[in-house]
Amino acid sequence: MHHVLVIGAGTMGTVHAKSYAAMENVKLVGIVDIRSERGKELAAETKTEWFESYEEAMEKLAQVDIIDVCLPTYLHKTYVKRAADAGKHVICEKPLARDKEEARFIVDYCREQNVKLFVGHVLRFFPEYEKSRQLVNDGAIGNVGVARTFRGGIFPTAWNDWYADYKNSGSLVLDMIIHDFDFLRWCFGDVERVYAKGLLGRGFARMDYALVTLRFKNGMIAHVEGSWAHEGFAMKMELAGKEGIIAYDSSKEKPLVAVNRSKQAGMSGVAVPESPLRENPYFRELKHFIECIDRDLEPLVTAEDAVKAVEIARAALVSIETGKPVTLV
Amino acid sequence: MKLGIISVAHMHAYSYANAVAKLDGVQLVGVADEDEVRGKAAAETFGVPFFSDYHELLATDIDAVIVTSENAKHQEHTLASAKAGKHILCEKPLATTAEAAQEMIDFCREQGVILQTAFPVRFHPAVVRAKQLVEQGKVGRIMAIRGTNRGQNPGGWFVDPEKSGGGAVIDHTVHVVDLMRWFMDSEVREVYAEVDSKFSDTPIDDCGILTMEFENGVFATLDCSWSRNKAFPTWGDVTMEIIGTEGTISLDAFSQKLDVYSNEKGLKWVNWGDDMDSQLVKDFVTSVREKKAPSITGEDGLRAVEVALAAYQSAEQKQPVVLR
Numbered sequence: 001m002h003h004v005l006v007i008g009a010g011t012m013g014t015v016h017a018k019s020y021a022a023m024e025n026v027k028l029v030g031i032v033d034i035r036s037e038r039g040k041e042l043a044a045e046t047k048t049e050w051f052e053s054y055e056e057a058m059e060k061l062a063q064v065d066i067i068d069v070c071l072p073t074y075l076h077k078t079y080v081k082r083a084a085d086a087g088k089h090v091i092c093e094k095p096l097a098r099d100k101e102e103a104r105f106i107v108d109y110c111r112e113q114n115v116k117l118f119v120g121h122v123l124r125f126f127p128e129y130e131k132s133r134q135l136v137n138d139g140a141i142g143n144v145g146v147a148r149t150f151r152g153g154i155f156p157t158a159w160n161d162w163y164a165d166y167k168n169s170g171s172l173v174l175d176m177i178i179h180d181f182d183f184l185r186w187c188f189g190d191v192e193r194v195y196a197k198g199l200l201g202r203g204f205a206r207m208d209y210a211l212v213t214l215r216f217k218n219g220m221i222a223h224v225e226g227s228w229a230h231e232g233f234a235m236k237m238e239l240a241g242k243e244g245i246i247a248y249d250s251s252k253e254k255p256l257v258a259v260n261r262s263k264q265a266g267m268s269g270v271a272v273p274e275s276p277l278r279e280n281p282y283f284r285e286l287k288h289f290i291e292c293i294d295r296d297l298e299p300l301v302t303a304e305d306a307v308k309a310v311e312i313a314r315a316a317l318v319s320i321e322t323g324k325p326v327t328l329v
Numbered sequence: 330m331k332l333g334i335i336s337v338a339h340m341h342a343y344s345y346a347n348a349v350a351k352l353d354g355v356q357l358v359g360v361a362d363e364d365e366v367r368g369k370a371a372a373e374t375f376g377v378p379f380f381s382d383y384h385e386l387l388a389t390d391i392d393a394v395i396v397t398s399e400n401a402k403h404q405e406h407t408l409a410s411a412k413a414g415k416h417i418l419c420e421k422p423l424a425t426t427a428e429a430a431q432e433m434i435d436f437c438r439e440q441g442v443i444l445q446t447a448f449p450v451r452f453h454p455a456v457v458r459a460k461q462l463v464e465q466g467k468v469g470r471i472m473a474i475r476g477t478n479r480g481q482n483p484g485g486w487f488v489d490p491e492k493s494g495g496g497a498v499i500d501h502t503v504h505v506v507d508l509m510r511w512f513m514d515s516e517v518r519e520v521y522a523e524v525d526s527k528f529s530d531t532p533i534d535d536c537g538i539l540t541m542e543f544e545n546g547v548f549a550t551l552d553c554s555w556s557r558n559k560a561f562p563t564w565g566d567v568t569m570e571i572i573g574t575e576g577t578i579s580l581d582a583f584s585q586k587l588d589v590y591s592n593e594k595g596l597k598w599v600n601w602g603d604d605m606d607s608q609l610v611k612d613f614v615t616s617v618r619e620k621k622a623p624s625i626t627g628e629d630g631l632r633a634v635e636v637a638l639a640a641y642q643s644a645e646q647k648q649p650v651v652l653r
Contacts, residue, residue: 148552204574209572
């Protein structure tokens with residue numbers, strides 16, 4: 001039985017806690033959050049205990065094997081370090097850190113403390129993305145020449161509005177389309193050159209949008225689009241190969257749509273689409289990490305992959321700031 | 330009014346000729362082409378005389394010509410037509426170099442003839458409506474635009490740089506750049522591009538992602554790749570997403586379609602929307618008739634070509650290229 005402590009009861013902390021609560025070989029021993037109301041609520045929902053601080057949890061809990069860090073990005077280093085100091089394995093939300101140096105430090109530190117570090121690049125556990133990669137590897141569409149991805153929705157609201165502070169969140173380039181950077185790297189290898197444009201520094205508050213062009217070492221060109229200026233979340237991907245095309249658009253794949261008939265005449269009801277799976281991608285991801293701990297396996301996404309993803313995102317941000325392409329070494 | 334067609338190298342000659350046939354008071358009187366087989370076939374289809382030498386066509390009493398020759402010949406054909414005093418509707422891209430385009434513009438002005446660049450997408454009802462919505466402020470201030478104009482590799486002279494001036498980048502940059510300029514009344518200041526040859530067996534640029542910075546502070550990207558394969562339901566696409574402070578506009582010019590599943594061809598899209606080409610020709614004919622300035626000028630054609638050429642330069646230098 002693995003005893004897991006989740007730090008942070010925000011969006012991802014909630015998803016992770018619920019996943020652990022549903023696992024047979026995991027005991028969710030606690031939720032840490034400085035917001036008592038939110039922390040208690042999630043603890044009750046997942047039948048565990050709430051702690052106001054990491055220190056309190058570690059002091060009171062008899063056994064903790066794994067610490068899952070679901071905190072704002074700028075707090076990752078501090079808490080991963082504490083967990084490693086305590087000799088606990090760490091599962092950390094993406095992005096691992098705000099820049100490559102910080103990410104490097106975290107990875108090296110965990111290695112030195114001899115604890116395992118897993119980073120939640122969950123896109124690798126989305127079946128539609130996994131299947132696309134498999135098809136590419138099987139040669140279903142030949143060599144891919146151009147890849148396009150989209151990820152976006154409304155500007156995120158969270159504790160302390162930390163997403164709005166560029167220094168803390170690194171904007172959507174670091175926080176969100178890092179998913180696509182990692183996925184593309186997983187499929188097509190390392191990136192050589194990055195060029196990007198974004199709203200950063202253009203004076204639009206609580207709005208973000210970026211268009212990133214990646215040139216891969218294998219010659220492929222990718223166009224990565226990220227938005228916190230759209231209504232409703234969607235993710236899209238198109239891989240154009242010499243022999244075919246793979247296309248996916250989450251806004252078009254709706255196996256289930258429930259609509260509440262409006263009580264008011266002339267008003268339309270709200271449609272809630274769902275794409276249910278027996279095990280959702282977050283559950284699959286965390287189950288995989290637990291299995292890697294159990295059987296001492298190399299994970300599908302390594303801590304080194306997470307560093308590389310941060311490096312690409314950071315290069316895009318530098319390109320946005322300087323207006324120049326950035327070559328990765 | 331009498332019209333002639335100089336060269337049917339570009340397949341649009343056919344849809345333009347069909348458009349002419351539908352217009353009252355306008356008559357297509359001849360097709361000239363240096364390729365006799367190709368030209369005669371077209372002339373026969375249109376039911377008009379064939380001229381093996383375009384000078385002979387220009388010597389007739391036609392009022393205007395449609396130039397649908399290979400890109401690299403637009404200059405020669407336009408200059409000769411202007412010299413003969415004929416108004417010109419020239420296929421895009423206007424020319425393969427900025428100098429050639431400028432000479433065409435200057436000479437047509439000197440000769441007092443209309444030079445219109447064929448950007449039919451401006452006449453697509455959804456495009457017209459999108460521009461209206463932008464002008465009404467529906468999306469607030471535009472912050473960014475993401476565009477695509479992808480297609481299948483057209484083959485033939487399109488993949489011979491001597492005749493085409495380049496591949497996908499020169500072929501598919503100009504339409505959407507024109508729309509962006511038109512929507513915003515702003516020029517492209519800087520261009521960055523990644524360009525390569527990834528889909529064709531012939532060594533020609535067939536994919537590219539352009540990133541542009543406009544003078545009004547808007548940034549945009551455009552995918553001009555010939556990345557649509559044979560199995561794709563249609564030959565290509567024209568899409569734009571406009572990101573504004575108050576909302577977004579998604580435009581997909583080929584979305585008025587039927588899904589047709591045939592055993593022979595698999596899934597194909599059959600378009601039921603309005604024909605853009607006939608509106609373009611009608612607009613040109615109206616300008617000629619009423620002796621007014623064309624709605625799409627030679628300068629519009631040149632500005633779009635400049636962006637495509639800057640994209641090639643940027644890809645070569647791996648640096649952004651500043652246009653103005």
